[in-house]
Structure formats: C-alpha cells, structure tokens
Amino acid sequence: MELTDKNYETIIKNHEKPVFIDFYSPSCGPCQMLTKLIDERLERYGEENGVRVVKCNVTQNPKLAAAFKIQSVPFTIVVMPDENLKYPELGLKNETYYFELIDKLAGKRSFFSRLFT
Numbered sequence: 001m002e003l004t005d006k007n008y009e010t011i012i013k014n015h016e017k018p019v020f021i022d023f024y025s026p027s028c029g030p031c032q033m034l035t036k037l038i039d040e041r042l043e044r045y046g047e048e049n050g051v052r053v054v055k056c057n058v059t060q061n062p063k064l065a066a067a068f069k070i071q072s073v074p075f076t077i078v079v080m081p082d083e084n085l086k087y088p089e090l091g092l093k094n095e096t097y098y099f100e101l102i103d104k105l106a107g108k109r110s111f112f113s114r115l116f117t
Contacts, residue, residue: 001043003056005063015052016081018105020098022055023065023075030092031074042098049106078105 003011003021012019022038024031038055046053058065058073068077077088078101087101 001052001054003054003061003064005061008064011052011054012079013083017050017052018081019052019054019079020046020102020105021068021077021079022053023058023068023070023073023077024055025058025073028073034074034076034092034098037095037098042102045099046102049102049108051102051105053102 001011022031022034024035026032035055038053043053056064058070064070068075072090074092075088075090076098078086080086089097
C-alpha cells in the first residue's frame with residue numbers, strides 16, 4: 001500500500017495496529033530491493049500478523065518526508081497505535097530483519113528465538 005500526503009490520516013492516525021513505513025525513492029537501488037520484498041511478501045505477512053506495511057515515495061510526498069525528517073533512503077520506521085515512533089532504520093537490512101520485526105510487533109517470538117528457547 002502506498003502512503004501519501006493525502007491518505008496519511010486514514011492510514012496512520014486511524015489504525016489500531018502498528019504501521020511499518022518504508023520511505024523510498026524510485027531512483028535508489030537498495031530502495032527498489034526493499035520495495036520488491038514489500039510487494040512480493042512483506043505486506044501480506046504483515047497483514048496476516050496485524051501489522052500494516054506501507055511504503056512512501058519521498059519524491060512524490062514531500063510533506064511526509066519533511067514531517068519524518070527523511071534525509072536519506074531507504075529509511076524505515078514503525079508508527080505505533082499511540083503514534084509513538086519506534087525502530088527507525090537507515091539503509092537496507094537483510095530480509096530476516098524485516099520479518100522478525102513484524103513478528104516482534106505482532107507479539108510473536110521470532111524464528112530464531114523459537115530455535116534457542
């Protein structure tokens with residue numbers, strides 16, 4: 001789902017679950033890798049676990065980019081239901097990081113924690 005300056009209120013402020021946001025630029029190689037992961041698997045995985053996963057093109061949405069003080073992409077952050085910001089990350093992480101973050105937000109133990117407990 002695409003987060004824009006216009007639909008921010010609907011997607012973020014009226015959501016009772018955490019919202020994972022990927023700020024990206026179409027001209028950024030690492031951004032495109034993360035966008036592909038979101039489109040192909042992460043968005044669906046988030047939905048299944050009660051976490052909304054959205055992406056925001058910083059070029060087309062300058063108000064949101066300014067509000068979140070985005071200076072470099074890819075940049076990800078989670079907006080909690082109380083509108084607190086958590087887990088800010090600059091740069092592309094490995095795929096496992098994103099799935100484990102959704103597990104954490106959903107209150108599930110991660111794959112790795114299940115192996116070693």
